[in-house]
């Protein structure tokens with residue numbers, strides 16, 4: 736993470752390596768989806784070991800941004816605590832920043848897109864400069880996912896791994912993620 740890729744100008748800059756402003760190679764992206772607790776992160780780690788993608792979890796990036804104490808931090812927490820989906824401009828900005836910082840060109844984007852706002856925002860902001868190859872969808876029933884999340888809650892320290900927020904996240908998943916576009 737964070738290796739100063741030689742994507743930019745090439746002039747020797749003595750200061751900290753500047754983050755590349757654009758991609759040297761057009762990135763390929765696989766979206767990894769599934770309900771809360773489906774095991775997206777777990778499976779991504781295995782795929783990374785075998786196939787050398789860079790794994791970016793939208794949820795992890797949002798939690799890191801929240802922790803950083805940035806202006807968006809409180810807003811992000813208010814969404815996460817209620818299991819709601821953060822406005823896409825924030826999430827895509829974090830994803831793009833992490834993609835650029837990695838210097839890589841093959842990404843597993845885990846937990847994104849989560850709703851139509853996410854999808855349209857990606858198309859608008861990233862569609863012109865990246866290719867989505869396909870979507871991996873882990874289809875796991877509610878009771879198994881609930882059990883996994885409650886198990887994880889013992890050690891995760893996550894403000895959304897409690898039964899009230901888990902139920903809200905399941906509802907958001909049913910209403911927003913799985914909902915078909917009806918047009």
Ligand code: C5P
Pocket residue numbers: 771772792793794795797814815816817818819820821822826845846847848849853895904
């Ligand atoms: O994927 P994960 O379970 O880590 O996501 C945790 C929370 O982060 C979600 O319930 C949601 O509040 C937020 N999130 C989001 N937009 C995304 C991914 C996650 O708002 N695309």
Ligand code: MG
Pocket residue numbers: 775776792794845846
């Ligand atoms: Mg995850």
